[in-house]
Ligand SMILES: Nc1ncnc2c1ncn2[C@@H]1O[C@H](COP(=O)(O)OP(=O)(O)O)[C@@H](O)[C@H]1O
C-alpha cells in the first residue's frame with residue numbers, strides 16, 4: 572500500500588534576482604514521518620518552507636499540502652498544518668498563555684481547553700502565567716511549538732527548531748519532537764543544519780545544498796551504503812595477511828588494532844570461514860556505519876560536483 576503523502580512538492584523553485592535559492596526540489600513527506608531537511612546555511616531550507624506554507628510564491632513548481640494544491644487551498648490545508656518559520660515573535664509583556672490566546676483569537680479562535688492542552692504538551696504548564704519576556708530561549712521555542720499546535724495539526728513544519736539552544740535545550744526539543752510524533756501522531760517536518768540532530772530524530776531526510784536536492788530517503792539507507800567491516804582477530808598479522816589475500820576484498824586498513832575491510836556483504840561468511848580455517852581466532856566482524864557527517868561531506872564537498880555526474884554513485888531524489 573502506498574504511503575499517504577501529507578506534503579509533496581514538485582520541482583519547486585525560487586529565484587531571487589541572480590540567486591537560485593531553491594532549484595527544482597521534489598519532496599515527499601509521508602504521514603507519520605519525522606522528516607528532516609538537512610543543509611548548510613543558505614541551502615534554501617527556509618525558502619522552501621516559506622513556499623510550502625504559502626508565505627512566498629514559487630518561481631516554478633507545485634506544492635501539495637494534505638493532498639491539496641497550494642496556495643489555492645491555503646485556507647483548508649493550513650487549518651490542519653502548524654508551522655514555525657524563523658524564530659516566532661512573542662509579546663514580552665504578555666504571559667505565555669496570553670500570547671497563545673491572542674494568536675488563537677487572530678486566527679479564528681481556539682477553545683480555552685485547547686490552549687491548556689498545548690501548554691501541557693510542550694511542558695509549559697506551571698510557567699504559562701509568567702511573562703514571555705522572562706522565558707529562556709528554549710521556553711520561547713516551546714511556546715512557538717505550542718502556537719503551531721493550536722490548530723490540532725496533522726503536520727507541523729519547524730524551521731531550525733534547535734537553533735540557539737544549549738545541549739540541554741536541544742535534548743528537550745528532541746524529546747518534544749519525538750513525543751509529538753509518537754504519542755500525538757503528528758507528522759513533523761523540520762529543517763536543520765545540524766547533522767547529529769537530524770540523525771537522532773528523523774526517519775527520513777532530504778539533503779539540500781545550493782537549492783538542489785542531493786538525497787531523499789531513509790536515514791538508515793543513506794548511512795548503510797558503505798560495505799566496510801570491522802574485523803577483530805588474532806594473531807593480528809596473520810589475520811591481515813589472510814584478509815589481504817581474500818578475493819573481492821577491495822581494501823584493508825588498520826584502525827586501533829582492528830582491521831577495516833572493504834568487502835561485499837555477501838562475502839562475509841566466506842571470509843570468516845577462511846580466517847577460521849587458517850587458524851585465526853575471530854572475535855568480531857561487524858559492519859562499519861558511516862556517520863551522517865561523513866556522508867553529508869561526501870555529498871556536499873568539492874568532490875560532490877564530480878559525483879553528481881555519475882548518478883550511480885549518488886542516489887538523488889526519488890522520482
Ligand atoms: N528575500 C530574499 N531575497 C534575496 N535572497 C534571498 C531571500 N531569501 C533568501 N535568499 C537567498 O536564498 C538562499 C537560500 O536562503 P535560505 O532559504 O534562507 O537558506 P537556509 O534556510 O537553508 O539557510 C540564500 O542564498 C539567501 O541569501
Ligand SMILES: [Mg+2]
Pocket residue numbers: 616617618730731
Ligand atoms: Mg533558514
